Amino acid sequence: MYPSPRRLNERVNYLVRLRRLLAVQAAAFTLAYYRRHRRMPPGYVLRLFSSATVHRIRLRAELEILLGIPSLYRFSRLLYDCVIDRCHGSRDVRSRR
Numbered sequence: 001m002y003p004s005p006r007r008l009n010e011r012v013n014y015l016v017r018l019r020r021l022l023a024v025q026a027a028a029f030t031l032a033y034y035r036r037h038r039r040m041p042p043g044y045v046l047r048l049f050s051s052a053t054v055h056r057i058r059l060r061a062e063l064e065i066l067l068g069i070p071s072l073y074r075f076s077r078l079l080y081d082c083v084i085d086r087c088h089g090s091r092d093v094r095s096r097r
Contacts, residue, residue, distance in 0.1 A: 034061040
């Protein structure tokens, strides 16, 4: 017996949301793995996202290694906070840490 179309639609929507969540987690895992091992993880992880995303992850990790920055996101967030503090006239540039 086949499931009802409504139930099938709910299941498909759930699987699509789950795939998006897994893709985000897989990208974070891939970036951390590349930082530690300086190579990409096994192919089954990379199948969750496109080759363009794989190239972006590799580029970001290589830039972080080249510049000696532990994480570009944290570095860019610190710069953003400094700019915001300066615009608001705050003397303490590191107040938003």
